[in-house]
Amino acid sequence: xxxxxxxxxxxxxxxxxxxxxxxxxxxxxxxxxxxxxxxxxxxxxxxxxxxxxxxxxxxxxxxxxxxxxxxxxxxxxxxxxxxxxxxxxxxxxxxxxxxxxxxxxxxxxxxxxxxxxxxxxxxxxxxxxxxxxxxxxxxxxxxxxxxxxxxxxxxxxxxxxxxxxxxxxxxxxxxxxxxxxxxxxxxxxxxxxxxxxxxxxxxxxxxxxxxxxxxxxxxxxxxxxxxxxxxxxx
Ligand code: FES
Numbered sequence: 001x002x003x004x005x006x007x008x009x010x011x012x013x014x015x016x017x018x019x020x021x022x023x024x025x026x027x028x029x030x031x032x033x034x035x036x037x038x039x040x041x042x043x044x045x046x047x048x049x050x051x052x053x054x055x056x057x058x059x060x061x062x063x064x065x066x067x068x069x070x071x072x073x074x075x076x077x078x079x080x081x082x083x084x085x086x087x088x089x090x091x092x093x094x095x096x097x098x099x100x101x102x103x104x105x106x107x108x109x110x111x112x113x114x115x116x117x118x119x120x121x122x123x124x125x126x127x128x129x130x131x132x133x134x135x136x137x138x139x140x141x142x143x144x145x146x147x148x149x150x151x152x153x154x155x156x157x158x159x160x161x162x163x164x165x166x167x168x169x170x171x172x173x174x175x176x177x178x179x180x181x182x183x184x185x186x187x188x189x190x191x192x193x194x195x196x197x198x199x200x201x202x203x204x205x206x207x208x209x210x211x212x213x214x215x216x217x218x219x220x221x222x223x224x225x226x227x228x229x230x231x232x233x234x
Pocket of ligand 1 (some may be wrong): 177181182199201
């Protein structure tokens with residue numbers, strides 16, 4: 001302690017001797033004025049009498065209930081609003097999807113049931129399925145034999161008869177010419193099948209193109225036989 005006090009006083013003496021006279025006078029003046037208020041008082045400093053911030057009084061808005069009951073109310077409201085939003089969103093999405101889905105008449109035409117008992121052997125029936133004509137022919141044994149005796153390799157669109165039918169007695173095809181979409185006439189043409197009068201395409205008894213500009217055989221739609229007397233197209 002004695003050593004540090006001595007060194008401090010020596011430093012002060014050296015400093016006084018080194019400072020010029022004017023500087024020493026200024027320091028003395030400052031030492032005299034210490035403890036007197038400055039001419040500039042910062043409003044943010046500790047000397048400020050009033051705070052520049054005024055906090056409003058919210059006490060009249062404060063809940064008088066206990067914090068626990070406030071919490072329960074908050075959770076209840078959040079849950080209720082969430083539930084209401086979820087129900088609204090579900091209804092909106094559901095409405096949108098119902099709007100986008102196929103209408104009842106389209107769904108009704110998606111599959112068509114045909115009673116086979118009403119179609120005699122050797123006769124054609126035309127039904128409408130998805131806006132297109134569908135030819136159903138109840139073929140005779142002679143017609144089946146004729147369809148099978150063709151050399152498949154010689155055909156423009158090579159396809160064996162057995163590839164085009166599920167039951168040889170029943171030939172099912174879209175009635176749309178594969179040239180430009182006309183509806184061919186049944187039991188007509190050079191091959192005893194169908195004839196398209198628009199540009200002269202001839203289809204045989206299996207619906208295969210044999211003559212004329214059409215490039216492909218008549219298209220076979222998807223169909224099934226749920227029982228011996230019924231066919232479902234689609
Ligand atoms: S549309 Fe059938 S032959 Fe042209």
